[in-house]
Amino acid sequence: MSRAALLVLADGRFPAGGHAHSGGAEAAVKAGRINGAASLEDFCRGRLNTAGLVSAALAAAAALGVDPALLDSAADARTPSPALRVAARRLGRQLMRAARATWPSGELDALARAFPKGAHQPVVLGLVARAAGLGPEDAAYCSAYESVSGPATATVRLLSLDPFDATGVLARLAPELDVVARAAADAARNVVDAGVDALPSASAPLLEIGAQAHAAWAVRLFAS
Amino acid sequence: MHLDHTHDGASAVSADARRPDGSRRALRIGLGGPVGSGKTATVAALCRALRDELSLAVVTNDIYTREDAEFLLREAVLPPERITAVETGACPHTAIRDDISANLEAVEDLEDEVGPLDLILVESGGDNLTATFSKGLVDAQIFVIDVAGGDDIPRKGGPGVTTADLLVVNKTDLAPYVGSDLARMAADAKAQRAELPVVFQSLRTEAGVTAVAEWVRERLAAWTA
Ligand SMILES: Nc1nc2c(ncn2[C@@H]2O[C@H](COP(=O)(O)OP(=O)(O)OP(=O)(O)O)[C@@H](O)[C@H]2O)c(=O)[nH]1
Ligand SMILES: [Mg+2]
Numbered sequence A: 001m002s003r004a005a006l007l008v009l010a011d012g013r014f015p016a017g018g019h020a021h022s023g024g025a026e027a028a029v030k031a032g033r034i035n036g037a038a039s040l041e042d043f044c045r046g047r048l049n050t051a052g053l054v055s056a057a058l059a060a061a062a063a064l065g066v067d068p069a070l071l072d073s074a075a076d077a078r079t080p081s082p083a084l085r086v087a088a089r090r091l092g093r094q095l096m097r098a099a100r101a102t103w104p105s106g107e108l109d110a111l112a113r114a115f116p117k118g119a120h121q122p123v124v125l126g127l128v129a130r131a132a133g134l135g136p137e138d139a140a141y142c143s144a145y146e147s148v149s150g151p152a153t154a155t156v157r158l159l160s161l162d163p164f165d166a167t168g169v170l171a172r173l174a175p176e177l178d179v180v181a182r183a184a185a186d187a188a189r190n191v192v193d194a195g196v197d198a199l200p201s202a203s204a205p206l207l208e209i210g211a212q213a214h215a216a217w218a219v220r221l222f223a224s
Numbered sequence B: 001m002h003l004d005h006t007h008d009g010a011s012a013v014s015a016d017a018r019r020p021d022g023s024r025r026a027l028r029i030g031l032g033g034p035v036g037s038g039k040t041a042t043v044a045a046l047c048r049a050l051r052d053e054l055s056l057a058v059v060t061n062d063i064y065t066r067e068d069a070e071f072l073l074r075e076a077v078l079p080p081e082r083i084t085a086v087e088t089g090a091c092p093h094t095a096i097r098d099d100i101s102a103n104l105e106a107v108e109d110l111e112d113e114v115g116p117l118d119l120i121l122v123e124s125g126g127d128n129l130t131a132t133f134s135k136g137l138v139d140a141q142i143f144v145i146d147v148a149g150g151d152d153i154p155r156k157g158g159p160g161v162t163t164a165d166l167l168v169v170n171k172t173d174l175a176p177y178v179g180s181d182l183a184r185m186a187a188d189a190k191a192q193r194a195e196l197p198v199v200f201q202s203l204r205t206e207a208g209v210t211a212v213a214e215w216v217r218e219r220l221a222a223w224t225a
Helices: A005-010 A025-030 A037-064 A068-077 A082-102 A106-114 A121-131 A136-159 A163-194 A205-215 B039-050 B067-074 B092-098 B101-114 B159-163 B172-178 B182-193 B210-224
Strands: B027-032 B056-062 B083-087 B119-123 B140-146 B166-170 B198-200
Touching: A005 A121, A005 A136, A025 A037, A025 A136, A025 A205, A037 A068, A037 A121, A037 A136, A037 A163, A037 A205, A068 A106, A068 A121, A082 A106, A082 A121, A082 A205, A082 B101, A106 A121, A121 A136, A136 A163, B027 B039, B027 B210, B039 B056, B039 B067, B039 B119, B039 B140, B039 B166, B039 B210, B056 B067, B056 B092, B056 B101, B067 B083, B083 B101, B092 B101, B101 B119, B140 B159, B159 B182, B166 B182, B166 B210, B182 B198, B198 B210
Parallel strands: B027 B119, B027 B140, B056 B083, B056 B119, B140 B166, B166 B198
Antiparallel strands: none
């Protein structure tokens, strides 16, 4: 196992389709809820502690070896918006493709066969971390970081926000990312005994509603 | 049935020529080039020229709308289930070169759902002169420029003009109106591309897409040989 594999997996240029998704930022920009660095930070903090925490825990549980099919249903139950479920499965399928070429593994092949149109992205991410020799904490970090790096990058494109300001937002969120990743990994370890109901189920209604509205727009830059 | 110890390549690495069931996948040809040069018009003309002899599908990569796909649907160049639009997150060159996952998914879904296919045309959203397709996504690429975009584009070169398997200089009918020197464009293209082919075409004339369609047939013959 190599810890550096985490850098490869968490790199924003890892070719797994994320560049076409804004993590809800496009809808929030249009609604005026993100209009600069300060409101981007608020948005990211909210997403980190809700959707970010849930996906980090799912990823950590998958990395621990919890049955991915159970985790996938748990992810469905925690994602009320059909548009977000579609996006999560699409990204899961795209990550699966990149990962099978990068870290070939029997477990990934089995999941690809069980979910040919894609399992939820955090579940795939956890299994990919496992295939790369990484642990549950690593998977949680990667997922939690993605939950804020996606909207930050998208906002640079959407608002022509100064890229240094966007990166500053991510740096300021780092201590909170530590807390969320640790909480997610703890929750995942509980799943081993207590089942998937031990996973967090924090949710952000505006992210869900915004995603539904966004999916119906005729003109948009991002797929979600 | 697949065995656990094999990493059945085709669905993992999509440059493989075989699909998971062992059959040969479709030839994939990318069309790139600046905004408005005539990529969609060329795709539409190719579909009309080839659809009676080949099983065809199209993937479009629009920047922020579904206009290219909707144009092809409206023109009814192919049945709707053979046309897929990919969303590119404001970065068309990323979706065709740096992170091709969404496009690979689209071509594979087309083969699964309407296959077997002989040929899939992948149109990039209009971009700049450096946009090229990844070899993991397409087997050959056509770069489409037009005479109205300035007759110095072949001289400027860039990865698209210099390295594309076929350079198409479109809208030659407009040359007299915009003062473009076709002979100079041909000489510059020759200097940039050496032996790589160049086609001058106008889709507003009788010959239309004939030369490009012939080039596609040759690529397909080589692919299935
Ligand atoms: N005069 C003339 N017009 C052409 C020709 N080919 C295409 N056009 C016109 O040029 C315009 C742009 O063509 P498209 O095919 O949409 O160009 P495109 O490269 O797909 O454009 P984007 O996808 O927006 O980058 C349309 O109005 C076409 O009808 C040609 O050979 N001659
Ligand atoms: Mg077009």
